[in-house]
Amino acid sequence: MCGIIGYVGIENSVPKLIDGLKALEYRGYDSAGIAVFTDGGITTVKAKGRIANIEELLKKSYSALSSSCGIGHTRWATHGEPSDINSHPHGTERLRLVHNGIIENYIVLKKELMDLGYTFESETDTEIASKLVDLNYKETSDCFAAVKKSLEKLQGSYALGIIFKDVPGKIFATRKDSPLIIAVSESGNFIASDIPAVLKYTNKYYQLEQGEIAIVEKDKVTVYGLDGQIIEKKLCVADWDIDAAEKGGWDHFMIKEINEEPDSIIKTIRPRVVNGLPNLQLEELSDEKLASFKNITMVACGTAMHAGLIGKTAIERLARIPVKVEIASEFRYKNPIITKDDLVIIISQSGETADTLAALRLAKERGAYTLAIVNVAGSSIAREADSTLYTWAGPEIAVASTKAYTVQISVMYLIAVKLALSVGKITEEEAKNHMRILLEHTPVACEQALLLNDECKRIADKYKDSHDLFFIGRGIDYDIAVEASLKLKEISYIHSEAYAAGELKHGTISLITTGTPVIAVCTEDELYDKMISNIKEVKARGAKVIMICKKGAKGADDVADDIFYIPELEDGLYMPIPAMTVLQLISYYTSVLLDLDVDKPRNLAKSVTVE
Numbered sequence: 319m320c321g322i323i324g325y326v327g328i329e330n331s332v333p334k335l336i337d338g339l340k341a342l343e344y345r346g347y348d349s350a351g352i353a354v355f356t357d358g359g360i361t362t363v364k365a366k367g368r369i370a371n372i373e374e375l376l377k378k379s380y381s382a383l384s385s386s387c388g389i390g391h392t393r394w395a396t397h398g399e400p401s402d403i404n405s406h407p408h409g410t411e412r413l414r415l416v417h418n419g420i421i422e423n424y425i426v427l428k429k430e431l432m433d434l435g436y437t438f439e440s441e442t443d444t445e446i447a448s449k450l451v452d453l454n455y456k457e458t459s460d461c462f463a464a465v466k467k468s469l470e471k472l473q474g475s476y477a478l479g480i481i482f483k484d485v486p487g488k489i490f491a492t493r494k495d496s497p498l499i500i501a502v503s504e505s506g507n508f509i510a511s512d513i514p515a516v517l518k519y520t521n522k523y524y525q526l527e528q529g530e531i532a533i534v535e536k537d538k539v540t541v542y543g544l545d546g547q548i549i550e551k552k553l554c555v556a557d558w559d560i561d562a563a564e565k566g567g568w569d570h571f572m573i574k575e576i577n578e579e580p581d582s583i584i585k586t587i588r589p590r591v592v593n594g595l596p597n598l599q600l601e602e603l604s605d606e607k608l609a610s611f612k613n614i615t616m617v618a619c620g621t622a623m624h625a626g627l628i629g630k631t632a633i634e635r636l637a638r639i640p641v642k643v644e645i646a647s648e649f650r651y652k653n654p655i656i657t658k659d660d661l662v663i664i665i666s667q668s669g670e671t672a673d674t675l676a677a678l679r680l681a682k683e684r685g686a687y688t689l690a691i692v693n694v695a696g697s698s699i700a701r702e703a704d705s706t707l708y709t710w711a712g713p714e715i716a717v718a719s720t721k722a723y724t725v726q727i728s729v730m731y732l733i734a735v736k737l738a739l740s741v742g743k744i745t746e747e748e749a750k751n752h753m754r755i756l757l758e759h760t761p762v763a764c765e766q767a768l769l770l771n772d773e774c775k776r777i778a779d780k781y782k783d784s785h786d787l788f789f790i791g792r793g794i795d796y797d798i799a800v801e802a803s804l805k806l807k808e809i810s811y812i813h814s815e816a817y818a819a820g821e822l823k824h825g826t827i828s829l830i831t832t833g834t835p836v837i838a839v840c841t842e843d844e845l846y847d848k849m850i851s852n853i854k855e856v857k858a859r860g861a862k863v864i865m866i867c868k869k870g871a872k873g874a875d876d877v878a879d880d881i882f883y884i885p886e887l888e889d890g891l892y893m894p895i896p897a898m899t900v901l902q903l904i905s906y907y908t909s910v911l912l913d914l915d916v917d918k919p920r921n922l923a924k925s926v927t928v929e
Contacts, residue, residue, distance in 0.1 A: 320394050320418040321347065322498065323515050324479045324489045326387040327506015327536045332376070335390035338508070338515040339369050343918055347392035348400035353407040353414035354388030355486040360414050361385075364405035386536065387487050389479045389509070391416035397424070398441025408445040412455060413482045415448035418511060419475035419496040427471065447472060451480060465490050465531055466544065475672060479509050489534040493526050497670045497698065500524040502553070506536050512668075513556045513694075514713055521556040525696045554696055570916045572716035572809070576902050577768060579724045580761040582711040583895070586725045587732060587757050594750040596736040600705045603689070608740040611661040611687070614641045617649050617677040618665035621719040622726060624801035626665055628894055629730030631794045635891060636738035636752075646673035650680045658685035663733070666690070667714060667722040669697020678702055691729050693722055707733075716917045718808045720902050723801065724764070727894060731756050755887060760895045763885035767899035770882060774900060777864060777880055778907035781835045787812055788830070790819040790856075791839035792849055798839050798894045802901035809909040809919045819852035832860030837901070838878070840867040841893035853877045866897055 321342030325331040335352045350372050351364020363380055365371040369392070376383060391406035397420075398404040407414040421427070424443035427450055432438075436449050450471060455464035461482045475495035481488070491498055491509045501508040503520035509532070510516050513523065524539065526532055530549060532541045541549045568574035590597050614633060616626035623645055630641040644654070650673070656662065662681040666674045669692035678699055681688050690703035693711050700706045709725040735752045738744045744752075781787065787806065789799035796818045803816035817826050819838070830836065836856045840849045850873050853863055857877055865871075865878035868886040875881070884896045909916045 320511070321392040321515065322389070322416050322418055322477055322479050322509060322511045323391075324389040324416075324491070324509035324534070325506055326487055326489055326534055327503070328386065329505050330384045331386055331388040332383055334508075334519070335388055336369065336373060336376075337518055338510060339372075339390050339392050341514045341517070342392050342511060343369065347394050349393045349402070349405035350391065351393075351405045351407055352388055352390040353409070353416075353481065354383065354385035355481065355483075356383070356385055359411075360409075360481060360483055362407055362409075362414060364402065364407065366400050366402050366405060386506075387481065387489065389414065389416050389481055389489060391479075396420055397443045404440045404442050406442075406444055408440065408442065408448040410449060410452040412452055412484070413448065413480060415444065415451060416479045417444040417447055418477040418498075419494075421447055421472055421476065422474035423472070443474075447476070447478070455482065461485055461488070461490060462531065462533070462542070465492060466546075469494075469529070469531075469544070477511065487535060491526065491532045491534060492530065494528055495672065495675065495698070497668075498526045500526060500532050500534055500539050500541075502539060507534050507539055509534055514715065517556070523554050523556065524551040525554060556695075570716065570906075570910075572718060572720060572906050572916050575714055575716055575721045576899065576906065578712070579721045579899060580764040580768075582709075582721045582725045583728050583761045583764065584757070585710045585712075587728055590732055591753050591757055594753055595746060596732050596739065596749060596753055598707060598732070598736055600707070603705055605740040607687075608737055610659065611639065612657075612659040614639055614661045614663065615654070615656065615681075615686075616641065616643045616663045616665060617646050617674060617681070618643075619646045619671055619673055621723045621801060621804065622665040622667060622671075622674070624797065624804065625723055625726035625730060626663070627797040627800060628727040628794065629663070629734065631797055632731055632734035632891055633737055636734045637741055637743050639737060639741065644677070646671065646677045649673075649677045654680070654684075656681055656684040656686045660686040662686045662688050664688060664690045664699055664703060665692075665726055666697075666699050667693045667709075667719055667726075669694040669699040671699070675699055675702070691726060693725075717919055717922050718805055718905070718916075720805075724895060724898065728756065728760070731892065752889070755889055755892055759887055760892050763887055763892075763896040764899050766885040767896040768903075770884070770900055771903055773882065774903035775907040775911075777882075778904050779911050780880070781862070781864070782810070782908050782911045784812055784835050786829070787814040787835045787837065788826075788856075789814065789816040789837045789839065790822065790849075790852060791816070792819050792845040792852075793842045794891065794894060795839040795842050795845070795849070795897075798841075798897050798901070799837070801898065802837065802839070802905070805902055805905040806908065808922060809905055809914065809916055810912060811914070811920070812908070819849055822852060822855060827855060827859060830856050830859040830861050834859075834861050835864060836861040837864045837866065837904075839897060839901075840865060840871065840874075841884070841890055841897055843890055846871065850877060866900060868893075
């Protein structure tokens, strides 16, 4: 959601800003812009739509534009529709500002500023923030003091990048609840929302903490606390490289990332299997500590929450510990029952999801032990949780999550086996068998599922023009169906829903008419006969059934119009991995064949850093 880039150095900032904005497209956006120092002032170029529109403006009207310092932004609309005027940067004659997040008290601030004679041309909360900084700069004649004084009045979440006309060659940056890093290189220094924005130039960066204010210059970075004291920062090094953040010959990031799933599972799990047994590599989470938890709550949003559903099933089956899965945006408003005896598992690909971060803080306030599962080192959730398990999937650029989900559920299995062993529900031999399946067999099953690529494309072509599509399943197959439905609707815009198959007759079957596609996930041996009965129910109403099942499944030919025989694993608990690979491919090709923007679906953002 939104993206910030800034550069100050010895080279032209304009191409670097454009490169950075392109690298941040995966976060989701509907407009973009840049502001750079020019002789005697600041030049701003911004427009609704894709970054290509900015490039066209630069080519037509600003072909000679060159500057050693500037800031840029991709906007995902929150306050005001996507438009040229609402695009960032915003500001006054004295400054320009870019902002990620939401200023919650913008109405009060706007009235105060209007009473002082300020006028506004946009509908954004960002313009209000820029004019608050302008007011404080007029009053103090000091850039740092103006930023510091403004932060005292701003409520909400923000990452800010600011340039002042009077001090060319300096970028002021600060953050609260929205991510921002300061990256350093030999040719100059950057501010950015995320590592991919700067990987072309450097992998070295400082993580800006809550309330810190940085002054970024071409040859130095100075970070201050709100008390005005200089803070010594630890230099971090990203283990991603530019190749990982580029398509590498694939048509889209999404298909590239689906094909990276087998390797991502291995990278995430292999270091955590020691002598054949699960090892979370967290000294603070001893077996005794794990066994002490009375209840477990998983909190997440979207795809990460669906990974939690798989985790719930795995933990309850293996460890027999009750698990709740909560939507983060609801969790903190329902006065949840959380105690010091509880484990709260926080799941987030980016580690910056606003609702999930707020849920983490609430859980800590209630005394629960918090364990984060995130993909981004140094992210807010990773830093604030009591313990963190990283999913080493590498950068995921496509907005629709694929490999991040796969490694999240892989970690869920790891935790489930570790918990079951800690509480004595399984033996060491049983735990070793589970680890063998997870580490050795699931990546192979995933690779075999990828071989069904052409069949997935054929099915996508057959059903791509459907107005509605339903997914059904029982047990863990229902958990799979929920994520599969989200994936399809995210990138194809086809209305789809997932239902527990046994619930169909309680109302939903009224929506099944002649020709309605129904994807039935049937990997649970114990529930297979029940699923066949449910499939017959929808077939009797005219549905076209696409069945996802194991090789040799009995009776499939009698009830299904199309069948995917997916690789079988010796324990059905792990079947979501090859099943989801196939379902992700079907969604991908549906979007491709509909000629849609696969990697950047409309209205969606990769990292949701506002409520």
